[in-house]
Amino acid sequence: MQAVSELFKKNIRQYGMIIALVFITILFQILTEGILLKPLNITNLILQNSYILVLAIGMVLVIITGHIDLSVGSIAAFIGALSAIMMVDLQLPVYLAVILSLAAGALIGAWQGFWIAYIKIPAFIVTLAGMLLFRGLTMIVLGGQSIAPFPKAFQRISSGFIPDWLGGGEIHLLTVTLGILLSVLYIWQEFKDRRTQIKYNFDTAPIWMFTTKIVLLVAVINIFTFVLATYNGLPNILIILFFLIVIYSFVMNRMVAGRHIYAIGGNEKAASLSGVKTKRVTFWVFVNMGALAALSGLIFAARLNSATPKAGINFELDAIAACFIGGASASGGIGTVIGAIIGGLVMGVMNNGMSLIGLGVDWQQGIKGLVLLLAVAFDIYNKSKTN
Template sequence: MDFIKEAKQLLRENIREYGMYIALAVIMIIFTIGSGGLFISSRNISNLINQTGYIAVLSVGMTLVIVIRHIDLSVGYVAGFLGALIAILLTKYGTPVPVAILVALILGLLIGLFNGYLIANVGIPAFVATLAGMLVFRGALLLATEGTGTIIIPNKSFNAIGNGYIPDIANIKGVHLLTLLIGACAIVFYIYSEYKTRKNKLKYNFEVISKPMFILKLVFISSIIGYVTWILSGYNGLSWTVVIVIIVVAVYHIITTKTSLGRHIYAVGGNPEAAKLSGIDVSKITLIVFGSMGLLAALSGILYTARLQSATTTAGTLFELDAIAAAYVGGVSAAGGVGKVTGSIVGALVMSSLINGMNLMGVGISYQYIIRGAVLAAAVIFDVKTRNKSK
């Protein structure tokens, strides 16, 4: 009884964090039943995760932007334009792939820094500054593609970024061994990091969950990691897109949870005036966050262009809204100061799962938009209600 009581209390106190995982599980169960098991097949899960990649990368950056109480509407067309730029560099000028990618990433960083400068130093509201950027880069994308409409990229090395899979270390039919080994290493690392964190908390007399609950948590998360890697190993294994997303999430998770920069970002989001009085350079933090957003927009454009193997006139359309939705569904607060990059990835998976599952079940596009809007509204309502309760 004590165990059940503790579980209920833990869920109640951490409902913001656990709510999105529960939502994802419910969505997956519904669509698995509704599609006769097709939704949970190795091929579909692999495609679903790969399709989520470019939005997941954007949502990581958007989470930090919303955490510091701003918004960036330009990222969609920045991604589309830089994807088109790479296509031009590769096809028209024969630029080596690493050089073309580096150029796009540097330009994305500079664009983000310029947005940050307009907001932090000039004092233009983020909504207005990035709306102007959205229109500018929409026009730039149309200019870049006006000659052909669609720029086909025949470069196999570049296209492998969006469509390729990591090589295997053994030729076993039906199983990608390297993916399973990576999954096993991820489980070991997760258990070790959780054990180390718990040990440190106990050392300094911080409150921790009971040992049975801690073990249950380890088993549950490890089972999910193992199951996902097993599913992926049944269809070509881990893609390069997934590897890139994992690296991005790992880097940003470390920055936001283990560094002074991360603490300053959340301090600025929680109370900009108090942060400024405590010696934090709010303008500098704004520049860094928007520069990061521009860099991730460039990476998103690379992933999307490589997946399509072409640059199109419509690339980037509504990317920013999908990223904002993923961030909110993933637990970021509209009031700022609250949100995790890992949550944004779950939010991106929730939104992608909705689209994928509804397509498998033959739901009309009009109803899809209505349902996606309702989910986003529910996420924001949930944020407001839980925030009010915590006060």
């Protein structure tokens, strides 16, 4: 029990949010009389929150370095407008327009990263200026009008599903198979990590706790994929999200670049004295944020099937809220990609559940604000207890 207590204390924010996500899901499942977890609604939940989750992955890196980015919603709208001009007006191939859009997002991130990292203007000011600048450019580029429709191939990025190459009928067999393969891969990775920890005499969780965690997560993976398999299978956007989560989690946990990002957020001067090129790392964090904001804009435009001047409004607030709810610290140095995704899912389930029970937008905004405030207050309380 002592080991359980220590493990929970070390990961109290992340475990707390997982428990909160489960509780909120059960609550709205009851209040909506079972509608929340129906296959169609789960699919809609993924599609509705995909662009915010993409932003949250990039935003958590920005927050870990001790900065903030208020411009991502406007960048998403601007890139959506550019992509519409390229695909609808200029008739460029979809793949070329997507590549150029992502490159444009990275260039915008580089522009902002230069002012923040090298000129030392606070990120709040630079990205606030960016928010106004790119919102204005979006309106200028679109001329105050929406551009639609996008090519079908582009729409499938956000609203398409992977085909069932195994030829299933009512059940999407490929989705079930992928769930099983993912479970096997997860079990193998967990045992490999445990053997490494034992080899180097690291502290490990008791075998019963280790086994229970594996059983629960494998059950969640397979139930989730089976539920999706009873509708249309895995959405294309879920595959994109999966690879983004895996890649960014690997970078932050296993690579030098990730260690440098955490070091800058923890103490930038100490990191610089230790040999970390703090300016370069900060610069590339904002380049990455620009590229992911561009991807988010493409996903949103594909889902809406049009580029509109009002796209991206409040995206930055939802992404920032997802990071803080998921365990990121307002002072930097703390946060995880998985935590940001959990925070985004908490917000998404709350939005979806409140809409299903007919709660007005005014109440939804108020409740989301209260949840964000409580999450940050919880973080400050934990710090005061450990110091």
